[in-house]
Amino acid sequence: MGLLPMREAIEEFRGPPGLDVISKTTWVNHTFDSLDPLNSQFSANVPIVIPESARAVRLNFIVEMDLEQFSEMTGDFRYASYQFLDPGGVVKWESNATGSVQEPQLVLTSPDSGTWRLLVDARGYGFELSNLATSKDKVSVWVIVETSELVYSDEN
Secondary structure (H helix, E strand, C coil), X not given: CCHHHHHHHHHHHHCCXXXXXXXXXXXXXXXXXXXXXXXXXXXXXXXXXXXXXXXXXXXXXXXXXXXHHHHHHECCCEEEEEEEECCCCCEEEEEEECCCEECCCEEEECCCCEEEEEEEEEECCEEEECCCEEEECEEEEEEEEEEEEEECCCCC
């Protein structure tokens, strides 16, 4: 039996291929741990490559601003925002927060392939007084790119 007929026979026993979903997550996290205004700013510009095989893109945005009694400090002094730009530089999603928030997950199916950008800008404060009190503003944005690939069963 030649190699080609043998390969075809093996593939026939293998059965039909299935689709497997693979997720790749890109995180941007920052915890503020200073009351110093010079250390209160955070920004990130993260490229996210979306291949042609991408099925979906998911984005999550969470902001934690402890000690809400300092709410008069929000706005110019305490905030978090993000923008998610497509390969052409057009804003697909964006949000701004001046307090604690956990936004619902955003989902884009069949996204355009290419290099997208996640821009994050935040200002916050944090402190820790021994074991008495702790307050640290936090921002988390993560993007999940889901792709599909063919998988073949190894079972007979």
